[in-house]
Amino acid sequence: MFYTLIGGVLHHALHLSDALLLMTAARAEAVNPISGSRILVLASEPSPDKLTLRLQRSGAHVKVLAAHAVEVANTLKRWQPGLLIMKDWSPDMAPWLNELLALPGCVHISILVMGEDDEEHAMSALDAGASTYLSSTVAESIFLAQVAALLKNTQHWESTEVRQEPHIWINPGSSRVWLNGAEIRLSRRLFRFLHYLALHPDRTFSPQEISHILSDGQKFIQENSIAAQVHRLRKIMDEAGAGEWLETVHGFGYRLNLPEKI
Template structure:
């Protein structure tokens, strides 16, 4: 059953959408905690998101950008804003479609089905799955999974991109600037600690599959994959 997440701060509208969409056999969940939208997203792993623009604390544009750091699932904006620039902003920030309020529930369903077909169904682009391997460590970028021997962990999109860069550059050093350029576009301000935080997360994921201390910090340059686990196994 495909999952749809609704991020809408009007409870009556959110519940109306939920009831209507569920009639078509979808698993629908409403986000009520607008401070932790991404926590809900990671827990649910929806196939599609219905996202309002006017939300408490952070707007829908912000949350769409956050979703795009981890997923390419379709995002449909639903908003009372009817300006052309609002629709442009929605698409520029990673949205796939835009519906203005008030709307017909059947229009919403038609757009949901269209986006799901494009992303996962008959119109989806068929690509051969890539697998990167370094001495038994396997990365599946399309699945966002990492495995070693019999252990497998799920990754965020940024974690996968970092590991992919390290494996592609191995045994050379992957520069900090190269990682920043790959992970964040030039319009996004990146705090000095942002990359460090993501590297820490990557190390934890590697540790979960049984590989400890395999991402080496090369002072003043960047990071390098250290395959010392091969020596230990031998």
């Protein structure tokens, strides 16, 4: 009887231990933005290195390409990675990066550049639009931490609440919007558009960038269709006395100009 009891306790303890390990693993995966992420790596030699293999072991989906503009642009458009890593950086790559960032498919992407431990190299990359710059000899732990931070910023804008009372409250959890205290009803596309503009107030977006936002990067929307969507959103915002917040910047695009926070 005693041994039966002990055996039963041990049996349940082992199951409890397994369950706790599974819960811990699931929780770690949930908070690890690298796991399941798509990462595009550009390098002079398109073969996986130690850091690329480490990303794969962390659960990332990694593609490695040589830095050819056409192929990179097509991959960004089709695959939509959450992070672009550029290795073997040199200052003469800055114009190419500027050109790449002008493409609609690059509106949201974070870019991590790696190269020599040199201030001129770092500044040229950052001035060209890179999100961050790391030395090629950086420790693996720092590299992974930076990748995770950039992916986290990229992935979670759609769940970020905008609340600037009494003017605007956008709750992505319930997909509801209040302007000047009055709730307005928006389609999914217009909700996404207003939400993104509200996260970047006073920034002017080109029609190409807005096309990417409205379509979730899935297709190109004609400029006259974008103008119609802006008109529709402004008309709905007018119902709450906020239509003038959505401004047309002639020759450049559109921006959301929120009243000063009280």
